[in-house]
């Protein structure tokens with residue numbers, strides 16, 4: 583028989599919860615309502631030998647509510663703590679979970695309501711993240727899509743912006759390009775995640791080139807950039823991420839940190855300022871320095887920047903050779919049709935074509951230059967409404 587004494591009144595609980603027992607579950611609940619000062623060190627959780635009886639019926643009811651997801655948040659949290667200490671609680675929960683799981687096949691799947699899901703996501707993740715994009719809209723006509731206002735917050739040299747512009751062009755969607763400076767930058771920071779590309783679709787801000795491309799696919803499925811076949815879809819996902827995450831950091835190193843290339847980026851910043859004349863040049867220079875500090879930290883933090891330059895060049899050469907091999911027979915990574923992974927690779931290769939050192943590395947592979955030509959040939963003009 584367990585001891586009748588409560589062992590752990592956590593300090594932060596209200597007086598009604600001055601012990602860890604559930605109301606009604608502990609025979610001694612009334613005596614457990616002690617002021618914090620009375621809490622002794624040996625009363626803390628995890629000390630052996632001090633326990634209270636748990637009412638099996640109450641435990642069962644609580645486990646049921648938790649398993650069904652109908653328990654209130656505080657109740658669920660307290661039950662979680664109980665789970666750590668009470669085998670009986672774990673057994674009760676396992677029972678209800680297995681019971682519910684066995685019912686699942688009998689319940690028809692209900693597609694979630696897109697608006698409700700959006701509201702739930704924005705409550706969980708806050709106002710801007712994850713991106714809120716329209717659910718699949720096969721009912722939209724080309725004319726309706728053409729009437730939607732698409733505003734692309736863009737930084738011309740960015741490989742992710744190049745990727746997204748190419749997707750938009752390929753899908754024949756008309757959009758307005760806004761260079762991310764001044765008020766546009768503030769908007770991207772306040773309504774997006776501070777990065778570009780960001781796309782406003784009829785006033786709804788969507789961020790991250792991958793999420794935006796998925797949103798566009800839902801909005802305008804033709805021509806598709808995501809394969810239907812599950813294996814092709816998985817390959818597309820893996821290859822896109824390879825381009826976005828592996829090539830990008832190696833390209834960043836050679837753009838921003840390699841001494842031969844950094845002056846070009848400085849010039850690009852000076853040229854892309856919103857303010858004309860020497861004041862603008864000064865702003866460009868200051869922005870360049872701030873971004874160089876930030877990007878250097880990112881490249882070192884990610885790990886690429888911790889390697890010697892020769893090693894980064896060897897890594898990049900290996901990746902370029904692998905991409906070239908994947909493009910045989912081509913013309914695209916997955917065969918005859920371009921997919922999102924191709925747009926991602928195109929963005930990074932275009933970025934790598936800027937510094938002379940990496941341009942020579944790309945140009946050493948005919949399949950890569952042929953691929954870039956094939957991607958350029960995809961550009962379309964927006965379809966008439």
Ligand SMILES: N[C@@H](CCC(=O)N[C@@H](CS)C(=O)NCC(=O)O)C(=O)O
Nearest residue numbers: 740741742776777778779790791792
């Ligand atoms: N995973 C993101 C990456 C976007 C990204 O890193 N964009 C860079 C420009 S190339 C940026 O906005 N950097 C500014 C910053 O980090 O504050 C995507 O696919 O869109």
